[in-house]
Amino acid sequence: MISIDKRWMTPLINGMWSPFWVRNLELIRSNIKELGLKPINRELLPVREMSIPTGAMERELSEEIFRIRHWCGGIRGAHFHHAGEIYMLNDKQWAKFGVVVTDGFKAKLERVNTVSFEQVIELDDAFAGLPL
Secondary structure, eight states: OOOOOGGGGSOBTTBOOOTHHHHTHHHHHHHHHHTTOOOOOGGGSOOEEEEEOTTSSSSOOOSEEEEESOOTTOOOSOEEEETTEEEEOOHHHHHHHHHHHHHHHHHHHHHOOOOOHHHHHHHHHHHHTSOO
């Protein structure tokens, strides 16, 4: 089991990073290959300016403006991050990936004997958001 550093669980500017992607690296790798995905050209991503105040990072910085072509959670479409590249998925590719993911969830649920009170609530919240 991969240990996830809790610092990465804090909300990001445009969303929340999820350990699902780290726990399933091999699934991501194999689906990039199976779906024939190619990395996107980062030059096509919009440039955003970010102001980072002194002391916000590990090294001291005076306030600087960073021009970046992507920020975590900023792409509003199905995509993978892998090996420093970004791979976009169309609806058909995402649906195919979704089947693989839900099959994995089903297999895990079939192996479960019991769940805690809190896990029942979390699972119910997750299932309540699914299109059934």
